[in-house]
Amino acid sequence: MVSSSQTIYNQADCEDEEEISLKKRNGKRLWKKVKYQLIEYHSLPPYLRDNEYILSHYRCEWPLKQLLLSIFTIHNETLNVWTHLIGFFLFLSLAIYTATTVPDVMEYYPLQHLAEMLKKAGLHDVHSTLVSCLPSLSNIPDFSTLRSELKASLPYINSLSSVSGWHIMEHLSNCLPERFSHLNQTDDHFLWSVKDNLLNTIAPLAVDPITRWPFYAFLGGAMFCLLASSACHLLCCHSERLSYIMLRFDYAGIAALITTSFYPPVYYSFMCNLFFCNLYLSLITILGIATIVFSLSPVFQNPEYRSIRASLFFGMGISGVAPIFHKLILYRHQPEALQTTGYEILMGAFYGIGALIYAKRIPERWWPGKFDIAGHSHSIFHILVVAGAYTHYHTGLLYLKWRDVHGC
Structure with missing residues (x-):
């Protein structure tokens, strides 16, 4: 009798253990499902609350593996990641093309054109x-x-x-x-x-072709900025500590792009006047370093400083007006000076409009929640940055051709 009762109790214990084990497994599966689910703005911790007009589709404190895999899923950072990641590969291709093809192209076609012109x-x-x-x-x-x-x-x-x-x-x-x-x-x-x-x-x-280092410095700055931005948007929601690091990485990339964008126009415009060449290059380099140092301050990331952040980087870009006007005064009779200035105005328009859209959160501020996935201000800003940098690439080619042909 005791033996059968004990057997019944043992079976009941086993059933209880199986039930507990099953509940634990179901609980883990449910937790994983909830843990990696996209959440809404009001559920975010304070350090991830940057744009109150983007209401949903947020990732929050996911493991690195899940964050890396999320590059292939839909969330409100998908376009932010891909717009600059595609831009990075675009500029990597342009750098390879420039290093291997552009000098030959600029040499071959003038000779071919000359021979055909004389014969005709x-x-x-x-x-x-x-x-x-x-x-x-x-x-x-x-x-x-x-x-x-x-x-x-x-x-x-x-x-x-x-x-x-x-x-x-x-x-x-x-x-x-x-x-x-x-x-x-x-x-x-x-x-x-x-x-x-x-x-x-x-x-x-x-004459041997002029030095290309300012042009390649710009291409390197563009690639660094685009890659840093993509990595930041992909990984910053892992933890508060990683978010802090990646955002500083992103700001450094922006400052690097703006700084190195000055190198080709300043160097090739004033390569025959070393005083002004060194003066302008030194000033923009110091300003870029100062911007990076200032961006390391924790308070710099607070949402209420969004306009100040945009204004600081916009101010760096505006500082390029002085050397452009100086170039126009020196070379006002040369068509290359006007052509490069036209491209630079277009580049500045892309950057300036992008910064304005980013700072004012257009268009999501007018229709909160309507642009959570696509069409919000940050993705538009990214596209305009790539367009501006691509415009500046063609400006650099004009500078190279100008100085290769005419020298000082």
Whole structure:
């Protein structure tokens, strides 16, 4: 009797343990489901409350693994992550393209255009005389040999600190005295265009291309900014500590982009005037470092300082007005100065409109909750930043071509 009672009690205990174990497993599954569920704004801890007009689809204190996987899911940071991540790969591709292709493109097409122009105009004797002076000109792709011949024919190049295309044209006149004296004496517009094409073709080939480091500094700053921004939007909701670190990383990226954006226009505009070149580069670099240091302050991240943050970075951009006006004064008669300024105004418009939209939280402030997934101010700001940086990339190409051809 005791034995059967004990057996019944043991079976009951086993059933209780199984039931408890089942409840625990169900509880864990339910907890995981709730834990990784998107939540609303009012459920967020204070450090994640940045935009009260975005009402839902927030991630909150997820593990790193889940955050990394969330890059492929829909939440209110999905577009913020992808707009700048795609921008990063765009600028990585542009950097590779520029390093491997752009110098050859700028050298090949002027030569090809020159040969075709001379042949169409019936000036075969000018072309043949030029080839007799520079035999490698007949073999267009052989730029290294042609440059060596130019330097051998024009030994003065190695002794000059700065060489202009007109210096080269003057010395080529010694090689082609009859043809170039005819071009100097005529008033015919076409023959002057031939001379100008010869100048624009021979000058960049005779002189080594100008340094590219300011242009690559800008590309590096753009890639750093875009990658830092993507990482921040993906990971900042892990914990308050990581949020603090990633936001500072993001601010440093913005300051790096603005600072390095100044390097190509300032360096290539004032490369012949080292005082102003060093002055402008030093000022913007110091301002960028000061902005990064100021952004390390914890109070800088508070939502009520949103307008101050936007104004600080906007002020860095506005500081570029001085060197642009200075450039226009120095080179007001050169079309390249006007072209680059037009691109810079467009770039500034992209950045300025983006900063204004970000600071004023347009359009979600007008329809709270309607733009939680897409169309809110931060994603629009991201798109305009990429557009502005891409515009500045083309500005840099114009600067490179300008200085490669004309020198100082």
